Amino acid sequence: MLKATLEQWRMFKAVVDAGGFNQAAQAVHKSQSSIHHAVQKLEQSLGVTLFENQGRRVSLTSQGEVLLRRATFLLDEAEKLERVAESLNDQADVQLRIAVDEIFPPDLLYQVLNKTSEAFPFLRIELMESILNGANELLQNGEVDMAISAYPIKDGFNEDLCDIEFVAVAHPDHPLHQQQRPVSYQDLKQYRQVVIRDSAKQQKKDAGWLGADQRWTVSHLRTSVDMISKGFGYAWLPVPFVEPLMERQLLKPLSMESGQIRSALLYLNFKDADTLGPAARDFIGQLRYALLSLPKAENVLGN
Structure with missing residues (x-):
């Protein structure tokens, strides 16, 4: 027989x-005397x-x-247990919330989402697009069920999902394309670089070359x-975004001395596999299969 209840541990x-009994009473909407009694x-x-x-004030012994x-x-595990119970209820699996780094190929993502929706016609999908650490922040805050992110999470499940290749590009009329020699990093410093801000609010990160x-x-x-x-700068862009623009002659790969192609590993992250319902599991399965057709930089560059 247990000597203490979960509610008593929660009040403790x-x-x-909260830093005290009076503050705790306000935080959990109970009387101060009831919290005193529980402790x-x-x-x-x-x-x-x-x-x-x-x-x-009071302090811990x-x-x-x-x-x-x-x-x-104990309280964290109790909360997880309740979430698992909710996920076992078929009526609970009506919403799927996903945070996705914007470098993930959108056309591939749309196809996967559509297949999952076909399998679960009443499923409501919430897609939150993010940059760098933004997807993980949404996951840690409980705003999404899973995240496709450029970084793993510390407490939870991380699966190596795919490598996204980036190619250094600019408009065909950009001055960097007019040089009669390969482009160096010193050359890049003289022109405008376009970079993307981390969408995370707390733990922001920088990635890639930022030397311009x-x-x-x-x-x-x-x-x-x-x-x-439109000719306003250069950047390393994901291959899936570059391919159609190169066909339309709006972008052209920079002939770099080194570093023309870069790669970033994306992770599939979630906190607890037991809380994922059938729709979430279907999405993951469809995602893994679709990634087999991910375009490579060598195909875009004709190497």
Whole structure:
């Protein structure tokens, strides 16, 4: 027979998180006396002292600090258990929320989403497009069920999904194409580079070469592609975006001394596989199959 209830552990952690009994009462919308009673009963049942008074504030005892770590884990697992129970209910699998890095090939993504929708006609799909660490931030905040991201997550599941190749390009009339020799990084510094801002709000990251003296920073990949195809700069762009624009002679690969092609590994990330419903699993399966047809830089460049 357990000596303590989950609710008592929740009240204990609420006091710690809020910094006191009065603050905890406001945070969890309970009376201060009920929180006092829950914590006192927890202490009496376990035979430990969890808090000590320091003026008007309370602080954890050494025993309380040890139990807080265990209580946090216990409450997290209880929350996961409830999410798993919800996912087992067929009625719960009516929504699929996905965060996708904008470098992922959109046409391929649309095809996969359409196949999943055909299999689950009443499924509502929410697609959140992001840059760099933005997808993982949405996942960590619980705003999406899974993320296709350029970075793995620390606490959860990470699957190597695919390599996205980037090619250095500019409009065919750009001065960098008029040189009679290969383009060096020193040459690049003299012209405008278009880069994309990380969409994460907290843990922002930079990626790629950022050595140009002139730089335009934009929020979306499509903005970068549009600017470059109209002659306003150069950038390394994903091969799936470059291919149709090269056919229309709006973009041309830069003849670089080195570094013309770069690669970024994308990950499929989610927190707990047990919480994924049938639609999410179908999407993942369709995604893996579709990636077999991902275009390569060598095909675009004719090598």
